[in-house]
Amino acid sequence: GQQLNQSPQSMFIQEGEDVSMNCTSSSIFNTWLWYKQDPGEGPVLLIALYKAGELTSNGRLTAQFGITRKDSFLNISASIPSDVGIYFCAGRSRGGTSYGKLTFGQGTILTVHP
Amino acid sequence: GAGVSQSPSNKVTEKGKDVELRCDPISGHTALYWYRQSLGQGLEFLIYFQGNSAPDKSGLPSDRFSAERTGGSVSTLTIQRTQQEDSAVYLCASSLGTAGRSPLHFGNGTRLTVT
Numbered sequence: 264g265q266q267l268n269q270s271p272q273s274m275f276i277q278e279g280e281d282v283s284m285n286c287t288s289s290s291i292f293n294t295w296l297w298y299k300q301d302p303g304e305g306p307v308l309l310i311a312l313y314k315a316g317e318l319t320s321n322g323r324l325t326a327q328f329g330i331t332r333k334d335s336f337l338n339i340s341a342s343i344p345s346d347v348g349i350y351f352c353a354g355r356s357r358g359g360t361s362y363g364k365l366t367f368g369q370g371t372i373l374t375v376h377p
Numbered sequence: 378g379a380g381v382s383q384s385p386s387n388k389v390t391e392k393g394k395d396v397e398l399r400c401d402p403i404s405g406h407t408a409l410y411w412y413r414q415s416l417g418q419g420l421e422f423l424i425y426f427q428g429n430s431a432p433d434k435s436g437l438p439s440d441r442f443s444a445e446r447t448g449g450s451v452s453t454l455t456i457q458r459t460q461q462e463d464s465a466v467y468l469c470a471s472s473l474g475t476a477g478r479s480p481l482h483f484g485n486g487t488r489l490t491v492t
Contacts, residue, residue, distance in 0.1 A: 269419075293454055304383070305468050305483030306420070313478055351419065353481075363480055364410065364433055367420040 269352050269368025276342055284350060284371045285336040292354030295328050295335040296365065300349045309350075310337070343376050349373070362363050379403075381484035383469050390459055398454040398487045402471030409452050410470040410481060411444055415465045420468065427474075428453060459491045 268285045276282060286295075286336050294313055298306035310321050312328035312335060319326055325338045335352055353365040382401040386453040390396050400408050411423040422436040426446040437443070441459075456463055466488050470481040 294478075298483075303485065304469070305485045308482065311478075311480050349409050353420075364422050364425050364436075366422065367412075369419040 267352060267354060267366055267368040269371060271371060272369065273372040273374070275374045275376065278342060278344060280342050282339040282342055282346070282373060283336060284352075285334060286368045287334045288351035288354055288366075289333075290356060292356050292366075293330045294333065294355040295326070296324050296353045296355070297324075297335070297337045298351045300351065300370075302348075306351055339373075342373075344377055345377050347349060347373055347375050349358070379481055381469055381471050383467075383484035383487050385487060385492075386485065387488045389492060392491055393458055393460060395455065395457045396459055396489065398456075398467050398469075400452045400454070400469030400471075400484060402450060402452070402469070404481055405473070406471035406482075407449065407474055408472045408479065409446055410439055410451075410472075411452070411454050412468045412470065414466045414468055414486070424455070424466075444472070456489075459489075459490045464491045 266289050268287050268310050279325040296311050297309045299309050310319050310326040315332050316330050317328040324342045327336055349370045352368040355365050384399045408427050409466045412420040414420050424431055424434040424444050428449050429446050436486040444454045466486040468483055468486040470483040472479040472481050
């Protein structure tokens with residue numbers, strides 16, 4: 264089945280530093296999404312990407328949909344303590360009975376030291 | 378409603394008992410999804426509904442797991458004869474449709490503990 268490899272698994276950074284994480288897939292996706300999950304809550308959508316090569320920003324967050332449609336990255340600039348959490352990439356493919364579902368990466372745990 | 382609502386938020390049950398988890402999607406969302414998240418893990422797909430039908434139930438771990446959706450709205454995930462390995466957070470999500478520009482919106486999950 265489809266698999267997403269997300270890296271790094273965890274990051275420990277100082278406040279103000281930039282962060283980069285990425286996901287690679289064994290198959291093509293037509294949608295890439297990035298979510299953040301805080302403790303005890305469900306994942307919250309950060310950025311959605313719908314077109315190969317697309318680069319989208321949301322405040323201090325920037326994400327790109329890879330040209331091959333098999334990868335995506337998320338950058339966070341000038342990190343702040345509230346950026347702490349688990350970040351997930353997710354991909355959705357086209358066609359078949361799996362058309363609707365998202366496949367998730369294993370998550371990147373981000374810790375920001377003040 | 379304003380967001381996806383799940384109940385109960387926490388459930389502790391004894392091994393061998395049946396449990397029902399409920400999800401109320403965002404009003405007007407036709408697609409509904411169930412995922413499972415074990416401690417420190419990513420999200421494992423279980424099943425999704427388009428309307429009341431389930432085109433993909435490939436993620437259900439065993440025949441002890443079943444789900445239904447009625448009226449194109451509320452969904453119930455049932456786990457029969459629970460086992461300790463069923464302990465996890467069960468997350469429900471909904472989306473406007475299954476087409477590309479329909480991101481999933483998640484509830485806060487039901488934390489299931491099987492003792």
